Amino acid sequence: MRITAAVLDQAKGPFTLQEIDLADPGPDEVLVRVDSVGICGTDLEFATFFNTPAVLGHEGSGVVEQVGDRVTGIAVGDHVTMSFASCGSCPTCLGGHPAYCHRFDAVNFSGRRPDGTSALSRDGETVNGHFLGQSSFASHVVAPARAVVPIDKQADLRVVAPFGCGFGTGAGAVLNVLRPPVGSSLVVFGAGAVGVAAIMAAKVGGCATIAAVDVNADKLDTARLLGATHGVHSATEDPRDLLRAIAPYGFDFAIDTTGREDVLRTAVESLGPLGRAAVVGVGPSEQMSFDWRSILNGRTVTGVIGGDSLPQVFLPRLIDLHAAGRFPVDRLLTHFPFEQINEAVAAVRAGAVGKAVLTF
Numbered sequence: 001m002r003i004t005a006a007v008l009d010q011a012k013g014p015f016t017l018q019e020i021d022l023a024d025p026g027p028d029e030v031l032v033r034v035d036s037v038g039i040c041g042t043d044l045e046f047a048t049f050f051n052t053p054a055v056l057g058h059e060g061s062g063v064v065e066q067v068g069d070r071v072t073g074i075a076v077g078d079h080v081t082m083s084f085a086s087c088g089s090c091p092t093c094l095g096g097h098p099a100y101c102h103r104f105d106a107v108n109f110s111g112r113r114p115d116g117t118s119a120l121s122r123d124g125e126t127v128n129g130h131f132l133g134q135s136s137f138a139s140h141v142v143a144p145a146r147a148v149v150p151i152d153k154q155a156d157l158r159v160v161a162p163f164g165c166g167f168g169t170g171a172g173a174v175l176n177v178l179r180p181p182v183g184s185s186l187v188v189f190g191a192g193a194v195g196v197a198a199i200m201a202a203k204v205g206g207c208a209t210i211a212a213v214d215v216n217a218d219k220l221d222t223a224r225l226l227g228a229t230h231g232v233h234s235a236t237e238d239p240r241d242l243l244r245a246i247a248p249y250g251f252d253f254a255i256d257t258t259g260r261e262d263v264l265r266t267a268v269e270s271l272g273p274l275g276r277a278a279v280v281g282v283g284p285s286e287q288m289s290f291d292w293r294s295i296l297n298g299r300t301v302t303g304v305i306g307g308d309s310l311p312q313v314f315l316p317r318l319i320d321l322h323a324a325g326r327f328p329v330d331r332l333l334t335h336f337p338f339e340q341i342n343e344a345v346a347a348v349r350a351g352a353v354g355k356a357v358l359t360f
Contacts, residue, residue, distance in 0.1 A: 005055045005120070005138035006341045007127065012048050015137065015341045020055075020127055023119040024066070025142045030074055031066035032082065032143060036335075037136040038162030039348050039356040041192075045282055046131070051111055054128035055120055058084070059357075060136025061161040064148070071145045078150045079157060081319075083164035083311035084108055085133030085147045098146070099306035107144075108132045132165070137341065139360060149315045152323075159322065159330045162193065162355055163315050165306070167329050170197030170257070171318055172307015173278045174205060178253045182206035185247050188228075189267050190257035191219040193332055193355040194280060196226055198255050200327050203227035211246055213239050216351055226328065243270045250275055259283020264301075265290045274298040335359050 003022045006015035025031045038059030047056060061081040067074055074080070085107040086098035093101050101107065103114075111128030112118050119142040120127035120135065129135035133147030151160060170193070180186055186202045188195045191214040202210045203226075211230040212223035220231035232242045243251070243266075250272025256264045259281035267277050268290050279288075279301060295301070307314065321327035332354030336344040344356040 001140065003138055003140040005135075006057070006338070007122070008047055008050070008052055008054045008056060010052055011050065015345070017339060017341075018122065020120055020122040022138075022140055022142060023121075025068045026113075027068040027070040028145055029068045029142050030064055030071060030145050030148045032060070032062040032080060032141045032148065033065050034060050034062040034136050034139055034141055034360055035157040036061050036161040036357050036359045038166060039344055039358065040162070040166050041348075042132070042165070042282060043137075044345065044348065046109070050131075051128050053122065054111060054131070055135040055138055056131045057137030058082075058132030058134045059162045059165045060134050060141060061157040062141070065140070068145070074145055074148055074150055079153045079155065080148050080150050081160045081164050081315055082134050082136060082141070082143055082147050083149060083168065083315065084306050085130070085144050087114070088146055096310055097308060098310065099308050104305070137358070147311070149311050151316060151319055155319050155323070156330075158335060158357060158359055159333065160319055161357055162329070163318055164311065166193045166355065167197040168309055168311070168315060168318060169280055169304070169307045170194035171201035171327070172309045172314060173255055173280050173304045174198050174201035176308045176314065177278055177302065177304050178255070178276055180205055180207050180253050183208045184252040185209035186253040186255070187211040187213060187243060187247075187251045187267070187270055188223075188255045188257065189213045189263050190281060191216070191223040192257060195255070195257040196223055196332060196354070197329065198257070199223055199227045200329070204321060204326055209247060209251075211243065211251070213243070219351075219354070222332070222354060226331065240266060240269065247272070252276075254278070255280060257281040259285060261285035261288050264288050265294075268294045268299060268301060271299050277301045278304045280304045329355070333357050
C-alpha cells in the first residue's frame, strides 16, 4: 500500500514527507494506522548516523487495520500503543525482561526485519525501517505483534503514544527497577519527559523526598508541579551542596537521564551508603567514570532500557494511572501536525517543549 512517511534521506538532514510503499504484514506482524507519535531523543540521536534512506519514530499509537495469520490477542479495530521489538525466545525474553533481549540491537536498530527484509520501499528500492519495532514517523506501520499493545478504546491516542518509550522508560526505572520503598528519597537528574515521568512514578510509589536537577528553570517548575518536592537549578549553583542540604546522609536512589559523564558522577556521589543509581539516558558521553570510593560503600549503578518493562503488562498499568489522575503526562505534551515534523524536532532540540507529539 502507499503511505506517507517522514523520510530521512541523509544523516543529520531534515525529514521530508514522501509517498512510499509499505508491504503487507507478515504472519507475526500487525498493520497499524498511526494516529499519533511522540518524538524521542533516541530518534534525534539515531538521525545523526542511521543508514539512509530511513524512516524513524518509535512512540506510535493508532488503530489496527490488519493482522498476520499467526497473530493472537490483537484484532482489527483495536486501539494500540507500540513499544520496542524483541525476539521472544532468548533467556531474557522468556524470563519476562524483553528490554534486555539478546538480539535487541538486531531487531530494533538494523533497519530490517530479522530475516533481512524491509516492509518499506521507494520506487522499488529498500528504505530502512522497523526502527525500534515501528518506524512510526509514517501514516501506517507494519510492526511485530510483540511490539503492539492493545489498550482501552477510551484512552486518548494523542496522549498515550509516548508511553511506549519515553514515559514508560522513566516510570519503569522507578517502579520496575529501583522499586523505592514508601518514605524513601530519590533524585532525578534531567527534568525532561523521561525525568518527569520518573518523578511522577516516584510520587505514585510513595517517595517522601523527590528532588529534580536541571539547568532549565521552567522544567524545574513543571517537575515541582508534577511531584518533585525540591528543585535544584544546576545552571546557577553547584548541585552537590544543594543536594547535601536536602539529603544530609545521601539519597536512597538516583536516576540520570542525561547521559553525561559529569552528571552521572554527581548522581552517584549524591547517594548514601547502599544507594542505587539508574542510568537511562543516551547522551554525549561515551564513557562514564568516577572515583572508586564512590561505590565502595555499597552504592550500585545499573543501566535501564525501556523501563525494564513487559509492555503488554506495564503500559496498560500506566494508562490506568493516567486515567485516575495519578500520572498526568498530558501536562507535558505539545502537539504538532505531522506536516510540521521539522518544526517539532527543532522545538525538541531547543528544549522548548516537554514532549512533542505529532498527530495525523
